[in-house]
Amino acid sequence: MLFRVIYFLIFFNISWCQYDLINVYPGTRMSVNDDMFVSASNAFYNFAVLLYPFRNTTDGGSILCNMRYNTTDRFVHSVAVIGIAKNSSTNSEQFMFVFAAEKISTMSPYVCIGIITKSTCSYSYSCTDMGITGSHQEYFLIGVDTNGTYAYGFTSLFVFKLDIYADKIILNLTTDSVWPSQGFIPHAMDMADTWGVVAGYGYADENRNNYGTLGCLIDLSTLINASCISVTNESTFLIPSNVVLYNDLYELSVAIRGNKILIGILRLSSVVILHNYGSSLHISRMHILSFLSSNSVCRVVDWADDTTIALLVQDPFETSWSTTQIFFYRENSVTLTSPIFTFPNNQQIIGSRLSRPSFARFSITIKGNMAILTDKADILIIPLASAGYTSSWIYNIERTYVFYFQPKLCIGGTYKNHSSLGPCQICPTNTRNPGTFSYEITQCISCSNNSSNSFCPLASLADITNLTTISSYSQAVAYPETADTTDIEDILLKNIFQIGNDPHCLLISPVLWTIIASALCFLFILFIVTIDLCGYEPCIKYSKTMKKIFKHTDIIGEGKMWIGGLTTLAIIVLVSFSYWFSASFIRRYPIENIFQSAKFSCDLSLVNAQFSTGLVLLAIPKSESAQPIFDLLDKQIFNLTVELINTGFTCNSITAQENLISSKYVPLIIDCQQTIITATTSVTFSLPRHLTTIQINISGPYWIGAIRLCIRGHGQISGSNTLRELDFCEFYSTPNQAISRYTYIPIVFVKNINMTQSLNPTDPVLYSGIWMPTFTTVPLSDEEYYLKFGNYLRYTSSATILQIMLDERPFYIKNIQQPIVRTAELIFHSLLFTSLCIELFAFSFLFIKLLIKPICQSIVYLFKKIYHRIFLLNDLHSSNTNDSISKIQTHLKGSIESGSFIYENNQRKNSKTCLTSQTELNSIETISKL
Numbered sequence: 001m002l003f004r005v006i007y008f009l010i011f012f013n014i015s016w017c018q019y020d021l022i023n024v025y026p027g028t029r030m031s032v033n034d035d036m037f038v039s040a041s042n043a044f045y046n047f048a049v050l051l052y053p054f055r056n057t058t059d060g061g062s063i064l065c066n067m068r069y070n071t072t073d074r075f076v077h078s079v080a081v082i083g084i085a086k087n088s089s090t091n092s093e094q095f096m097f098v099f100a101a102e103k104i105s106t107m108s109p110y111v112c113i114g115i116i117t118k119s120t121c122s123y124s125y126s127c128t129d130m131g132i133t134g135s136h137q138e139y140f141l142i143g144v145d146t147n148g149t150y151a152y153g154f155t156s157l158f159v160f161k162l163d164i165y166a167d168k169i170i171l172n173l174t175t176d177s178v179w180p181s182q183g184f185i186p187h188a189m190d191m192a193d194t195w196g197v198v199a200g201y202g203y204a205d206e207n208r209n210n211y212g213t214l215g216c217l218i219d220l221s222t223l224i225n226a227s228c229i230s231v232t233n234e235s236t237f238l239i240p241s242n243v244v245l246y247n248d249l250y251e252l253s254v255a256i257r258g259n260k261i262l263i264g265i266l267r268l269s270s271v272v273i274l275h276n277y278g279s280s281l282h283i284s285r286m287h288i289l290s291f292l293s294s295n296s297v298c299r300v301v302d303w304a305d306d307t308t309i310a311l312l313v314q315d316p317f318e319t320s321w322s323t324t325q326i327f328f329y330r331e332n333s334v335t336l337t338s339p340i341f342t343f344p345n346n347q348q349i350i351g352s353r354l355s356r357p358s359f360a361r362f363s364i365t366i367k368g369n370m371a372i373l374t375d376k377a378d379i380l381i382i383p384l385a386s387a388g389y390t391s392s393w394i395y396n397i398e399r400t401y402v403f404y405f406q407p408k409l410c411i412g413g414t415y416k417n418h419s420s421l422g423p424c425q426i427c428p429t430n431t432r433n434p435g436t437f438s439y440e441i442t443q444c445i446s447c448s449n450n451s452s453n454s455f456c457p458l459a460s461l462a463d464i465t466n467l468t469t470i471s472s473y474s475q476a477v478a479y480p481e482t483a484d485t486t487d488i489e490d491i492l493l494k495n496i497f498q499i500g501n502d503p504h505c506l507l508i509s510p511v512l513w514t515i516i517a518s519a520l521c522f523l524f525i526l527f528i529v530t531i532d533l534c535g536y537e538p539c540i541k542y543s544k545t546m547k548k549i550f551k552h553t554d555i556i557g558e559g560k561m562w563i564g565g566l567t568t569l570a571i572i573v574l575v576s577f578s579y580w581f582s583a584s585f586i587r588r589y590p591i592e593n594i595f596q597s598a599k600f601s602c603d604l605s606l607v608n609a610q611f612s613t614g615l616v617l618l619a620i621p622k623s624e625s626a627q628p629i630f631d632l633l634d635k636q637i638f639n640l641t642v643e644l645i646n647t648g649f650t651c652n653s654i655t656a657q658e659n660l661i662s663s664k665y666v667p668l669i670i671d672c673q674q675t676i677i678t679a680t681t682s683v684t685f686s687l688p689r690h691l692t693t694i695q696i697n698i699s700g701p702y703w704i705g706a707i708r709l710c711i712r713g714h715g716q717i718s719g720s721n722t723l724r725e726l727d728f729c730e731f732y733s734t735p736n737q738a739i740s741r742y743t744y745i746p747i748v749f750v751k752n753i754n755m756t757q758s759l760n761p762t763d764p765v766l767y768s769g770i771w772m773p774t775f776t777t778v779p780l781s782d783e784e785y786y787l788k789f790g791n792y793l794r795y796t797s798s799a800t801i802l803q804i805m806l807d808e809r810p811f812y813i814k815n816i817q818q819p820i821v822r823t824a825e826l827i828f829h830s831l832l833f834t835s836l837c838i839e840l841f842a843f844s845f846l847f848i849k850l851l852i853k854p855i856c857q858s859i860v861y862l863f864k865k866i867y868h869r870i871f872l873l874n875d876l877h878s879s880n881t882n883d884s885i886s887k888i889q890t891h892l893k894g895s896i897e898s899g900s901f902i903y904e905n906n907q908r909k910n911s912k913t914c915l916t917s918q919t920e921l922n923s924i925e926t927i928s929k930l
């Protein structure tokens, strides 16, 4: 090829600029219908001819033929396909097309019919010279009517009509007889059956001072007197050289469907929809599009079907597959956010071997199939896909310039209910497509009706009903708080003198048991006293022995009273309970080793531990004993598991990397598992360090319903330091929406260090440490973006990026656990408590002695006195003398003064009364002795 280029440089250097062999943008270097595709490559002197370009492989696929120019002295301006030759008696063997060319050496335009035989790819040309030399044509358009019988050529100089099968020019006209406006330069055209539309620039007024953009309706039978209308209403002047010579910015495009015509005006980024009402054109709509990042909109336009239009948009930054895109719109809704879909998209990519091409031209056939010619003269063939299918790129490594797309079933999470060139749409919330069926999905399957126990967001593949498999869990627990009382004496007193009302509490209540013991003792006292009073000799002897024994056990009256000895039993009961309590209580430390509830106490959660917690700056130097736990924590290896839930992404579309400074990164080795049933793909890898940013790159057309991040790390025990096993998972999702294409999740770790002081002060302090993650809510959904900028954007990106930033807080949580009481202290307190009990009982004796005894004595005395008086009064009443009353009064007074009253009384009473008084006295005596 280089040789040929040099050849041209040498021999045709004058016309080099006019004949840019490589550029495929000007003219129409590609033409397609449902039977045939032709593209012309002046650089390779070749026509690429595809017969049955959209036929599927089961029907035999398409046939590719290369049709060499039979001369290098040819510059092809435009091609137009005819298709299967109608005159051919040889059973649809021959295919035809026409092209408009120019002899470079003489600058003479000519038109040729190319004929190719299907079975052999043998070809021939039949050319007709226009009879003009030395006139280079900037625009030499050619078209064929839909019947395929005539070809029509348009230039700024002449217009002709060619009878294809007769191979004869039947009309040869000058432009003056065709175009009403002078100096008309045709830029684009399309043909219907009996009429055609040519768009170009011409002088809109008689004075030839201002070019206007015109759309002209041509009657194909005569070609004369086209009816032109101005399709724009601009006030600016157009520079003639821009429209006369080829200038990409001034390109126009025409497409006809039915009686509707599209005219694309690149310069104004607009598309005009016109109607043909028989004799003239009428503008029905004009849409202006201004994409921020695009400087080229509507260079090529076409009808995708009767109501859908397709526009070529140059947008170098929008997608990674090409620098141009084809936007598909509803005819009457063409706004920035209203595209139905764009091509390419994440389900219809263009392989990287084409290295982001730009589309020079595309065309959609009457059946809705599309062909694209790229700037590097590669050809893309995209057949219309029926409902449930989308045409997608076929990977191949062959040396070819034709790249086929093939209808494939909708991928998981999507469906398509109509035939189109576009991608499948995502399943709405609460419906799904597992993507595993062998038949087409025109409607997504509904998920379980009960949305509370099923996870089925937008673009779902599976109905996840077992939410426990995807839920968050954490090892973080609230550090216990110290109980109200941390004073051992308070705890002892509270627990010993407490009588709860629940059965367990009552059963272990020391007070209850002491009362029972006291009651038994009291009964025993009564028993002893009774046998004393009966005076039966053996019993008295027995009681004496008992009293002697009890006197020895008396710890209250220091061995003086036998009742004191009995009371000692009650004291022993009480003190024993307190020892039991103390012994059990001290063992309830540390709380990590407590597995049973405190049966010895009313409060079942009673522990011998007090807690304190606080935040300490990491920068503060650590003690020698504390340093190892920090080292262990810092050395723990984290395994990060990223679970992509309700997604169709496969393992080989996922990579992970550690981001370094300024867009540098290190790839990480991942371990990936995909579970088709639950539509979950999980990636696990070890984090190279704790404070880092991890990026997970996922490529492919799928969506993600939710993400669960799990960080795990092995535990380790080293001496008195315990590094606890790390295991937590956090679930990220937005209700009913899919995860966005770019997600940034920060996780901040805090070291959590538990210091447990030992019961024995000489034992080392136990350290245990664990990493605690804290999560923040992050925006997870792109829904608002799609709402604002267009739903089609869902399908324009296939890179899903998940960034996880791990950081550590500059402080750590320090939890200290220490016993409320240690052994020595408890022994001392128990002793104190024992003496307290003894004191209490002694006090009660003292109380009886000092208060109860005198009161009892007074009561008894008063009672006797009243009794005696009533008795005496009765006596006096019988003798009936007033003197004797006063005598008795005097006597009584005397007796009281002398204290002999009781004894005097005694002598007066019978022996039984006497005995009772004696007993009472004895008992009072006894009590006072106590």
Ligand SMILES: *[C@@H]1O[C@H](CO)[C@@H](O)[C@H](O)[C@H]1NC(C)=O
Binding pocket: 056, 057, 058, 059, 407
């Ligand atoms: C191929 O096309 C035929 C009809 O032309 C159709 O019946 C068949 O299903 C197609 N096959 C595939 C794989 O699309």
Ligand SMILES: *[C@@H]1O[C@H](CO)[C@@H](O)[C@H](O)[C@H]1NC(C)=O
Binding pocket: 070, 071, 124, 125, 126, 127
């Ligand atoms: C190419 O083919 C056409 C049509 O058959 C013929 O007129 C022309 O002379 C050929 N050119 C060359 C260089 O053979």
Ligand SMILES: *[C@@H]1O[C@H](CO)[C@@H](O)[C@H](O)[C@H]1NC(C)=O
Binding pocket: 129, 130, 131, 132, 169, 172, 173, 174
């Ligand atoms: C067409 O007409 C022009 C003059 O009007 C003439 O020079 C040319 O030869 C004609 N071409 C053909 C193919 O008849």
Ligand SMILES: *[C@@H]1O[C@H](CO)[C@@H](O)[C@H](O)[C@H]1NC(C)=O
Binding pocket: 086, 147, 149, 193, 194
């Ligand atoms: C279409 O072509 C056939 C012959 O191929 C012809 O008889 C018929 O008149 C043509 N129709 C039109 C509208 O030109």
Ligand SMILES: *[C@@H]1O[C@H](CO)[C@@H](O)[C@H](O)[C@H]1NC(C)=O
Binding pocket: 466, 467, 468, 469
């Ligand atoms: C849900 O998943 C968990 C963990 O895999 C499993 O233990 C449990 O049995 C499952 N529950 C049901 C209802 O399948």
Ligand SMILES: *[C@@H]1O[C@H](CO)[C@@H](O)[C@H](O)[C@H]1NC(C)=O
Binding pocket: 638, 639, 671, 685, 686, 712, 713, 714
């Ligand atoms: C982390 O991953 C490594 C290698 O994949 C594995 O050997 C190790 O057991 C994992 N650790 C945990 C806690 O799962």
